[in-house]
Amino acid sequence: MARLQSQKDKPGxxxxxETTFIxxxxxxxxxxxEVNTRIRGIIEGMGGKVIKVDNWGKRRLAYEVxxxxxxxxxxxxxxxxxxxxEETERNLRMLDSVIRYLTVKVDExxxxxxxxxxxxxxxxxxxxxxxxxxxxxxxxxxxDESGASDDDNDEFGGDDFDNDVPAASPAASTEDKE
Numbered sequence: 705m706a707r708l709q710s711q712k713d714k715p716g717x718x719x720x721x722e723t724t725f726i727x728x729x730x731x732x733x734x735x736x737x738e739v740n741t742r743i744r745g746i747i748e749g750m751g752g753k754v755i756k757v758d759n760w761g762k763r764r765l766a767y768e769v770x771x772x773x774x775x776x777x778x779x780x781x782x783x784x785x786x787x788x789x790e791e792t793e794r795n796l797r798m799l800d801s802v803i804r805y806l807t808v809k810v811d812e813x814x815x816x817x818x819x820x821x822x823x824x825x826x827x828x829x830x831x832x833x834x835x836x837x838x839x840x841x842x843x844x845x846x847x848d849e850s851g852a853s854d855d856d857n858d859e860f861g862g863d864d865f866d867n868d869v870p871a872a873s874p875a876a877s878t879e880d881k882e
Contacts, residue, residue, distance in 0.1 A: 717813045718783040725796055725805035726775035729762055735801055736776060737832035743780060744828065746792050752784030755821050757828060762837040770803040776834050783816055
C-alpha cells in the first residue's frame with residue numbers, strides 16, 4: 705500500500721517525524737514491547753528508518769484521559785514517507801492499550817543516508833522496560849517512612865512550638881483601640 709510521493713518532495717529524500725504515544729499505566733513490559741514491535745514493523749516495512757526510540761516512563765497526566773490519571777510515554781523519531789504516518793496512526797488507534805498519540809512532522813527533504821541511526825536491538829529492549837514512578841515505589845514500600853518516634857506522633861507534629869510566649873491579654877487589645 706504505497707502512497708504516491710508528493711510533487712514537492714525531492715527524489716531520494718524522506719520526511720522526519722516524531723510520534724509520541726501514551727499507553728495505559730497498567731500495561732506490562734511485554735505489552736509495551738508488543739506495541740513497539742508493531743510500530744517498528746510498520747515503519748521499516750514501508751521503507752522508513754527509525755532514528756530514535758525512547759521510553760519516558762510512567763508519568764502523571766495533566767488531566768484524566770480514558771479514565772486514566774497516569775500513562776506510559778513512548779517517543780519515536782523516524783524518517784519515512786507520508787503514508788507511513790497514516791498507517792502508524794491507524795494501528796495505534798486500534799490498540800486498546802494506547803490512550804493518546806501525536807505525530808509531528810519535524811523536517812522534510814531529509815537525506816536518508818546522511819542521518820545516522822544508533823538504533824539496535826538493545827535500544828528496543830530498553831524502550832520496552834518501564835520503570836515504576838515515584839508514587840508506585842512509595843506505595844510498594846509500605847507508605848510511611850517519616851521515622852517519627854512515638855513521642856512525636858501527636859496531631860501537630862511533636863513539640864516544635866515554643867510554649868514560652870505569653871498569650872496576649874484581652875485588656876491589652878482594648879487599650880490599643882482607644
